[in-house]
Amino acid sequence: MAEAYPWQQALWQQLAGRSQHAHAYLLHGPAGIGKRALAERLMARLLCQRPNGLDACGQCKSCHLLAAGSHPDNFILEPEEADKAIKVDQVRELVGFVVQTAQLAGRKVVLVEPVEAMNLNAANALLKSLEEPSGNTVLLLVSHQPSRLLPTVKSRCVQQACPLPSEAVSLEWLAKALPDCSADEHRELLFLAAGSPLAAVRMHEQGVIAQRALVVEGVKKLLKQQIAPSQLAEGWNAVSLQLLFDWFCQWSQLILRYQLSRDEAGLGQADMRKVVQYLADKTPQAKVLHIQDWLLAQRQKVLGKANLNRVLLLEALLVQWASLPGPG
Structure with a gap:
């Protein structure tokens, strides 16, 4: 099950507590604040056959299929390679999924991330499904840069800004996520990640503090003509x-x-x-x-x-x- 982050609690109650859901949500905000996890958590809740309050039960057939990555009514659209575009052929496959009947007699749920990775042809191919999805289908679109999206894509979704946690909340979470780092390292990572705690963890794993030191040293040598x-x-x-x-x-x-x-x-x-x-x-x-x-x-x-x-x-x-x- 996707992790539940403390800074998303109010938004989660608002989304999961709805009696009726929109056909498409655009979850947007800076990278590294847990939007994908929020979308996956909502996806599990929407597909679950016996929801446990606001969360998926984790025990029904639907939850087991989703955990195994073989749920017939779930479609995840993302770039085939990291940092590459989502192609129009991938979107056409999604459109084919949307027009099908749900196999477990419930909802179909589509997750697209990041939406801005779609090229122009791919984005245009998605418009019809966004406007009139077949049957009981919910599309969850995740965007790190909503300004890069076509206005026609944004206008067909319920746009939901996802919260950036406060510095205090982020540092408290980082202290648990990176217990071997010092408080100063947590602060530096959070600064380099522009306040996004999950991005700060990824930067730690990638050695970004050392990379930053290398770049700064190089800039100083450049200006000294060394x-x-x-x-x-x-x-x-x-x-x-x-x-x-x-x-x-x-x-x-x-x-x-x-x-x-x-x-x-x-x-x-x-x-x-x-x-x-x-x-x-x-x-x-x-x-x-x-x-x-x-x-x-x-x-x-x-x-x-x-x-x-x-x-x-x-x-x-x-x-x-x-x-x-x-x-x-």
Whole structure:
């Protein structure tokens, strides 16, 4: 059974306690807050033949089939490969499932995650099923970036924002999830994960704290002209492009904020505070705005799974970053 997270309790009572369900829900919010688990928990509840209060019983035939991954009235649509698009042929298979009669004489439940992974043709192919699903069918759509969805997809769903837990709740949960980490490590992981506790756990498993230290050290050497952009780009092969562009976008924003406010409390994490302040003092504002626009445009390509030459993209980034101090 999917894990029940404490910060979802009020939302769970609202969703699971409904006497009638919408034909489609769009569960959206930042990555790493448990939306998939919430959708799976609701899926189990909707398919269960003998619900135990707000939860699935876990004992009926339907619950056993779902746990075994062989429930005939359940369809999960996700990319065939990690970080790839959901293809139109996959959606056509889903549409074929939706028009069938439920085999256990109950509901059919579809889970799609992440919805934004559908390309344009795939999204358009889903519209008819979203608007008029056959029989007693509920579609659960999970999105980490709802702004990337077609308005026609969003308008056909009940849109439900999923809560981001407070820092205190997240740290309490992380203390149990990562008992071998210190409180300072929990805070750093939570910061790097933008407040999403499940993302913080994944970052710990991926060694992101060490990756961040490597990147910060490299940026400092770059600005001191102790390393070439090409050499640095090659040395960051283990760090995801999305993380790199998240960090550089954040640093450019902090530089601009400090130029406008001169508020030292807003210089960000301690590891880059002096660098941010130095670049804010030495870089014309027009150059900061230019690189910020470029970073945001490239980040959108990364998020959109564009076919990018990683090394050339990072070299272009680092050449621009190294040229920030000095005249425009």
